Amino acid sequence: MSHDIHKSAILSCSGVVFDIKRFAIHDGPGIRTTVFVKGCNMTCWWCHNPESKSDKPELFFSSSKCRNCGRCVAACPQHAHRIGPDGHVIDRSKCVLCGACVTACPFEAVRIIGTIRTAADVLAEVLEDRHYYATSGGGVTVSGGEPLRQPDFVYALLWAARQEGIHTAVDTNGNNGRGGYETLLPVTDLFLFDLKQMDAEKHKAGTGGSLKNVLDNLRWLSENGATVILRCPIIPGVNAEDDGHWRQVADLAAGLTGVTAVEYLPYHRLWIGKQSGLGAAVDEDLRSRPEISGERIAAIHGILEQSGKPVSKG
Ligand code: SF4
Ligand code: SF4
Incomplete structure (x- = not known):
């Protein structure tokens, strides 16, 4: 060779x-x-x-950037986003990481972490x-x-x-x-x-x-x-x-x-905000340290x- x-x-x-x-x-x-x-x-x-x-690649959501405009709700083919009385909720079990909500969001509140390169x-x-x-x-x-x-x-x-x-x-x-x-x-x-x-x-x-x-x-x-x-x-x-x-x-x-x-x-x-963005719970004892x-x-x-x-x- x-x-x-x-x-x-x-x-x-x-x-x-x-x-x-x-x-x-x-x-x-x-x-x-x-x-x-x-x-x-x-x-x-x-x-x-x-x-x-x-x-694996995964969806990240930043609640501080989100304006609840609803564009992601309309864009998602899996109906994973919902905005209601309990706020903006993402059912991650439905997400297939197609990226449609990332493209639709004008405020960069959603992104996909991880790409194959x-x-x-x-x-x-x-x-x-x-x-x-x-x-x-x-x-x-x-x-x-x-x-x-x-x-x-x-x-x-x-x-x-x-x-x-x-x-x-x-x-x-x-x-x-x-x-x-x-x-x-x-x-x-x-x-x-x-x-x-x-x-x-x-x-x-x-x-x-x-x-x-x-x-x-x-x-x-x-x-x-x-x-x-x-x-x-x-x-x-x-x-x-x-x-x-x-x-x-x-x-x-x-x-x-x-x-x-x-x-x-x-x-x-810094980890606290990131963990929340991934949809994972943050232990209260650890949060307070x-x-x-x-x-x-x-x-x-x-x-x-x-x-x-x-x-x-x-
Ligand atoms: S990445 Fe695709 S499937 Fe996942 S929440 Fe966004 S639009 Fe829906
Ligand atoms: S498109 Fe972006 S700003 Fe609008 S509701 Fe969805 S995540 Fe929030």
């Missing part, structure tokens, strides 16, 4: 993408394009991208900003969702980006089979590796995932030549109040040569610095 045919075969691979953010500055070094893929195998309630959890199509968008990558030391990052849920698509995109001389990064939750990391390591310059809780039971309760699996993958990456930035969300009621957790993170980072830096990500409440004070963030920063690695807000 010639090089061109080989490249075009790889780039024909498709994945479900829900956003592409250009000029991103928090997803690895320099100015980057971040490609967000859909589907995740963890269940963290604080996820700031709840629209990424399902691996080829690696070639996404690469073309990524390449539009290659000048900025070159001048800033940036590149492309695949985030999510969990990129390792779509390893063939992510491999294709990053392999092709590498061929173009573009720096590549993957933001992973760590909770995947080893095979996905073996596949992506040769085409990934940097792993942004999430670490949420150092107590196995609390980790399972908070994320649905196995801490042992996460730590095994982290150690494997570190021992096999990967460059890793640990990314640690600070979550109220999960780890924010627990100095012991942060000391364990610092000790772990100190002992892993592949870990070059530690970033912390203070909790924010406050964001993290500057004083507490500074204390956690200080503990993480005991790792001896550079520490910063991600």
